[in-house]
Amino acid sequence: MTNDINTELPTPIAVVHRKIPILAGVNQYQSPFTQVIYVKSGVLSIITDSGRHFVPPTQAIAIPAQLSHELLAKTEVELTLLSFESKPAEILPDEIKVLSISTFLKHLLDECQSIDKHYLWHETPGRLLRLIRDYLACAPSLDIFLPYPKDPRLTNITEKLLKHPSLKSDLISWGKFVNASSRTLTRIFKKETGITYSEWRQRLNIQIAIKHLAVGDSISHIAKLLGYESSSAFIYMFKKQMGISPNQFLKS
Structure with a gap:
């Protein structure tokens, strides 16, 4: 992964899927967008000035816009990164937290891997991503933060x-x-x-x-x-x- 930051999204919710080798990551950076990283497999570490979060397999982490942080793959990691423009992000957590992902939400996140990056917001792909956003907003947190x-x-x-x-x-x-x-x-x-x-x-x-x-x-x-x-x-x-x-x- 690199720390190149795009300042615009092609759609209100953008989706990227990546495989990250062990000990690869991103140096200290701030995204202009609220992001949710779903770790399909492996373990991802997110480090801020206040401490370290670990994201276990099949769980996710919500990261507010402009929060300075580092990412490090503690194992080989396969992930889905969702970036949200300000309006769709309004109902998401306003502080960094690891989210416990239900079986149903896992299936929705798996389904979104087939979405083209230039999907139409008001058609089926957009509705799927809005549904994922709504379920992420009410997902319980998993408190394994190390301050x-x-x-x-x-x-x-x-x-x-x-x-x-x-x-x-x-x-x-x-x-x-x-x-x-x-x-x-x-x-x-x-x-x-x-x-x-x-x-x-x-x-x-x-x-x-x-x-x-x-x-x-x-x-x-x-x-x-x-x-x-x-x-x-x-x-x-x-x-x-x-x-x-x-x-x-x-x-x-």
Whole structure:
């Protein structure tokens, strides 16, 4: 993918289908249009100044116009990108969020792959895209956002965990590393991210697990990678966070 940005759309809702190789992406950019990216297969990472979103297979992400962000394919990715002019975008989310896509909406998104880019807005292709837009507008969100703190002491911690997720240090141990008390780190972490350190660790683990599940890695391998003592402990964490087991997640 490139970061060339078109300033005009050929139709009120434009559709592009692409296959992205692993670790390819788009550097920091802002689209003049609201966009929704449906990830048909693979895992896509979207990074903003406030944190990182992971889009699992068969889910989507809504990105408001003019939001600065980066895209990175964590695996090989097949996606559908829908760009919306301002009027059709009015009912879509006004903040970035990962959307949970129903089976019916998946079928609609698959169907739109055959639409020509110069389709007629008031005929069947336009009606299909308006229907997709309406279902995207009411799709529930999937909260696996990983917020990034700003305090240098916290970024020292989170950057190491992003590289070495199996580290099991608590905030008492980290406090010795960054010269701050665990009480101070706890307070600042909650203030800057909106979640606790423990919750942040679990969200990091979920994002990493989603990537490895998507490429077919075994549950035992993922559990070991994340530092869990057993597969059952990892499965318990995943189910507690996502509401379903790793195997159910893949099937869904």
